[in-house]
Amino acid sequence: MTTRALALRDALARLRDPGALETFSAVAGQPLLAVELDGDPGDAPVPVALAQLAAPTVALVRDPEAPAARRFAGHFDVVVASESELGCVDAAVRAIPIASAVLAQLLRFGDPRTVEAGLIAESLAYSALQAGPEFRAWLAARPVSPAPRSASEAPLRVRREGASLHLTLDRGAKRNAYSAALRDALVEALQLAASDDTIAQIVLDGAGPAFCAGGDLDEFGAAPDPATAHAIRTTRSAARLLASVRDRALVRVHGACVGAGIELAAFAGRVVAREDAWFQLPELSMGLIPGAGGTLSLPRRIGRQRTAWLALSGVRLDAATALRWRLVDAIE
Numbered sequence: 001m002t003t004r005a006l007a008l009r010d011a012l013a014r015l016r017d018p019g020a021l022e023t024f025s026a027v028a029g030q031p032l033l034a035v036e037l038d039g040d041p042g043d044a045p046v047p048v049a050l051a052q053l054a055a056p057t058v059a060l061v062r063d064p065e066a067p068a069a070r071r072f073a074g075h076f077d078v079v080v081a082s083e084s085e086l087g088c089v090d091a092a093v094r095a096i097p098i099a100s101a102v103l104a105q106l107l108r109f110g111d112p113r114t115v116e117a118g119l120i121a122e123s124l125a126y127s128a129l130q131a132g133p134e135f136r137a138w139l140a141a142r143p144v145s146p147a148p149r150s151a152s153e154a155p156l157r158v159r160r161e162g163a164s165l166h167l168t169l170d171r172g173a174k175r176n177a178y179s180a181a182l183r184d185a186l187v188e189a190l191q192l193a194a195s196d197d198t199i200a201q202i203v204l205d206g207a208g209p210a211f212c213a214g215g216d217l218d219e220f221g222a223a224p225d226p227a228t229a230h231a232i233r234t235t236r237s238a239a240r241l242l243a244s245v246r247d248r249a250l251v252r253v254h255g256a257c258v259g260a261g262i263e264l265a266a267f268a269g270r271v272v273a274r275e276d277a278w279f280q281l282p283e284l285s286m287g288l289i290p291g292a293g294g295t296l297s298l299p300r301r302i303g304r305q306r307t308a309w310l311a312l313s314g315v316r317l318d319a320a321t322a323l324r325w326r327l328v329d330a331i332e
Helices: 008-016 067-075 083-095 097-108 115-130 133-141 180-195 226-235 238-244 294-302 304-313 319-325
Strands: 033-036 057-060 078-080 156-161 164-169 201-206 249-253 256-258 270-273 278-280
Touching: 008 033, 057 067, 057 083, 078 083, 078 304, 083 097, 083 304, 097 115, 097 133, 097 294, 097 304, 115 133, 115 226, 115 238, 115 294, 156 180, 164 180, 180 238, 238 294, 270 319, 294 304
Parallel strands: 033 057, 057 078, 164 201, 201 249, 249 270, 256 278
Antiparallel strands: 156 164
């Protein structure tokens, strides 16, 4: 079954129903609301329920200048321009309805007053999903990996050159997958940078073929329980520290910038990409949401609707589009 976009008049009538919040939800079998925004809506108000649904809302906008689009599009979670784009979002939401709803609800909160508040909210949502059926099903379907060997070399290279601190992700054999050891090393280095005013610039890059291929999948599900995982995420947070030094931070990305690879980078004051860089948020396919700060860092750069599109569709974004969206600041 594929969701068909409702005409705006029909959608407004459905949303006035007191039962709409239950009708459009994962538990009621309609995990997505799609509405075609064309024509003139007259003086119809924006329904309060649109921001309350326990399901993502998608606006199909073929003509951005249509009165209905100009008035209503900004109130939806995602805006698409074609039936094929709607189908892409619809397929993802129907496959992972609970995580999709959590993502939409979290992004609707808007920009929190502090980075800390945004990271805590994201981590709480992420932890809830770690205990949910969609993540458990993904975890159960993964091949069993052998226990990882203890790393013989440091996962992060740190060097000081005058007033510059240079940090290089150094797990090239694993495309710099974001492991607990790499996180801890990055946190320690950023703590140093945050406490030392003589460091005028922090440069972060990656060794090998990719900047960072996202979280180390071999470690997913390794935490003793979701509550402990939340405590660790909010205590040892590279995102919080990178945000605290953003005015001094330059991140150079190349190759795969997946999950944490772009979520963390987006906190920096300046992100420079090579032409071969590409970006993706794949967490939804695992029954999760971005958990390295992406629900905060990406909306601040590209807005909540484009962030939701990336996460719900799982598409790869090339460097040129990332520059146009201002996800990165330059291509070199």
